[in-house]
Amino acid sequence: MFFKLPALGLVASLLAITEAAHMDASYLGPRTVDEYRRFYPYTHPGPDKRKKVYIPESHSDTDDRSCEFLQGLKEANHGGTLVLPAGKKFVIGRKLDLTFLDDVQVQLDGEIKFTDDIEYWQNNYFAHPFQKSISFWQWGGKDIRIFGTGTLNGNGQKWYDGFAGLEVLDPDNTYLRPILFYAQNATNLFIEGIKFTGSPIWTNFVVTSKNVVYDNVIIENLSTNENLPKNTDGWDSYNVDGLTVRNAWVNIGDDCFSPKPNTSNIFVSNIYCNGTHGISMGSIGQYEGVKDYIENAYIENVIMLNAENGARLKAWAGPTAGYGYIKNVTFKNFYVDNTDWPIVLDACYFNVKPEICSQYPSRVDIHDIVFKNFTGMSSGKNGRQVAKLTCSPNAVCDNINLSEIDLHSPKGEAEIICDGISDVGVPCVPLTEARKRGLVL
Numbered sequence: 001m002f003f004k005l006p007a008l009g010l011v012a013s014l015l016a017i018t019e020a021a022h023m024d025a026s027y028l029g030p031r032t033v034d035e036y037r038r039f040y041p042y043t044h045p046g047p048d049k050r051k052k053v054y055i056p057e058s059h060s061d062t063d064d065r066s067c068e069f070l071q072g073l074k075e076a077n078h079g080g081t082l083v084l085p086a087g088k089k090f091v092i093g094r095k096l097d098l099t100f101l102d103d104v105q106v107q108l109d110g111e112i113k114f115t116d117d118i119e120y121w122q123n124n125y126f127a128h129p130f131q132k133s134i135s136f137w138q139w140g141g142k143d144i145r146i147f148g149t150g151t152l153n154g155n156g157q158k159w160y161d162g163f164a165g166l167e168v169l170d171p172d173n174t175y176l177r178p179i180l181f182y183a184q185n186a187t188n189l190f191i192e193g194i195k196f197t198g199s200p201i202w203t204n205f206v207v208t209s210k211n212v213v214y215d216n217v218i219i220e221n222l223s224t225n226e227n228l229p230k231n232t233d234g235w236d237s238y239n240v241d242g243l244t245v246r247n248a249w250v251n252i253g254d255d256c257f258s259p260k261p262n263t264s265n266i267f268v269s270n271i272y273c274n275g276t277h278g279i280s281m282g283s284i285g286q287y288e289g290v291k292d293y294i295e296n297a298y299i300e301n302v303i304m305l306n307a308e309n310g311a312r313l314k315a316w317a318g319p320t321a322g323y324g325y326i327k328n329v330t331f332k333n334f335y336v337d338n339t340d341w342p343i344v345l346d347a348c349y350f351n352v353k354p355e356i357c358s359q360y361p362s363r364v365d366i367h368d369i370v371f372k373n374f375t376g377m378s379s380g381k382n383g384r385q386v387a388k389l390t391c392s393p394n395a396v397c398d399n400i401n402l403s404e405i406d407l408h409s410p411k412g413e414a415e416i417i418c419d420g421i422s423d424v425g426v427p428c429v430p431l432t433e434a435r436k437r438g439l440v441l
């Protein structure tokens, strides 16, 4: 059910530049979460014979129901459903270990809301060493289904305010923020219909799991003041085989979808990303001596609006980088608007200068990558350049194929940059030449 987009006309493109939110006039898809829901309504599955479990609701934002929630899941485990009805709120104010699950459903039509007691959460959490991640709770086990028209609310505003001025990659940062939904060692995890909102940091982080499917979910929140919802990635993964996202609206402040080390068999289709850093494979190869891979990813039918990047691959280089590979990734049918770099392959991540990158090239080999049918308009922030493929002559970037690329820039005839890589199926110019023509990177 992917709708048709008309060819981008010149008039429409000119309109796009002058409009504040930059969505060009030929774009016919949803522009808000409510419009998205009209395009993709979520319908409840019919009644079933499973045992239903109910718990008391909260009467305020501090009326903690975490004990009852845990008890409810224990009662519903092995064949039942915990029902959280519409119009009711269930506040979670204590960390919860939910890794015992086996054939359980949560029908979330109401709201699960975390307390914003920062002092409590910064002293009580589940930790994962990858990029110093912490979470409010952890889900795991098998045959778990969370579905409904309800909301999972991280109550993030106070976290955004408290993090103002800090940087997540700063090694001295101690202001840790909990991930909204964290699963580990889960097999057959299905999440359908619900809305994720107000995540303090990453929205979903799935670790050491198999067959995880998100269908028809919404991830959205914008800060209500000038403190940005930083690092609120839509999805991240680590050690996961089988990660699917179908039909999603994502309106957040960092990567829209971003599998991390050791993720395989990835499928994404019909996803709307607004205001994000794009769909990104990796980064991988960050840690010295560690082997990482990403393989078999198929990403199609993507609407990328107001983004930093469209489709991106990132692999670390430099003297302390790790190694591994990214293999068999297809990005297909991307429509972009107001996006700084619609296509990026970066094997000199993170900001590794060309001399250093050829001295210490990435040891993450990149093979068999397809970018096919990209249309739309960049933001013009990078001049005429709409795509940037940066390898190093000493690294492996093999069988990279761009086709049906019809991207435009408001700054003039679109140009693709290839640095340390050639034969990509479309004409491209070396970085040095692009710099001579005024590109500042």
Ligand SMILES: *[C@@H]1O[C@H](CO)[C@@H](O)[C@H](O)[C@H]1NC(C)=O
Binding pocket: 141, 142, 185, 187
């Ligand atoms: C992973 O989950 C399975 C059940 O799905 C369980 O038997 C196993 O002990 C769990 N492993 C770890 C490390 O938690």
Ligand SMILES: *[C@@H]1O[C@H](CO)[C@@H](O)[C@H](O)[C@H]1NC(C)=O
Binding pocket: 239, 261, 262, 291, 292, 293
């Ligand atoms: C990723 O896979 C590689 C190769 O199988 C393995 O050496 C490495 O330990 C894995 N990483 C993690 C985090 O499991």
Ligand SMILES: *[C@@H]1O[C@H](CO)[C@@H](O)[C@H](O)[C@H]1NC(C)=O
Binding pocket: 021, 031, 032, 033, 251, 274, 275, 276, 306
């Ligand atoms: C889309 O993202 C832009 C940039 O972040 C933001 O200004 C705009 O409000 C968002 N649109 C919607 C419908 O939320």
Ligand SMILES: *[C@@H]1O[C@H](CO)[C@@H](O)[C@H](O)[C@H]1NC(C)=O
Binding pocket: 265, 266, 295, 296, 297, 298, 328
């Ligand atoms: C490439 O990845 C896709 C998506 O996961 C998969 O369907 C396909 O079989 C893979 N191709 C090869 C040659 O492994």
Ligand SMILES: *[C@@H]1O[C@H](CO)[C@@H](O)[C@H](O)[C@H]1NC(C)=O
Binding pocket: 003, 004, 005, 333, 334, 335, 373, 375
């Ligand atoms: C190219 O992608 C657009 C959506 O961005 C889609 O409408 C169109 O049908 C695709 N073209 C082909 C040939 O698949």
Ligand SMILES: *[C@@H]1O[C@H](CO)[C@@H](O)[C@H](O)[C@H]1NC(C)=O
Binding pocket: 401, 402, 403, 425
């Ligand atoms: C690149 O992809 C196009 C379209 O799928 C195909 O026709 C072409 O043969 C491919 N080129 C290479 C070098 O594989």
Ligand SMILES: CC(=O)N[C@H]1CO[C@H](CO)[C@@H](O)[C@@H]1O
Binding pocket: 033, 155, 156, 157, 197, 198, 220, 221, 222, 224
């Ligand atoms: C669209 C949406 O969910 N907006 C919410 C974002 O968060 C603020 C405050 O947390 C709510 O007031 C909005 O309704």
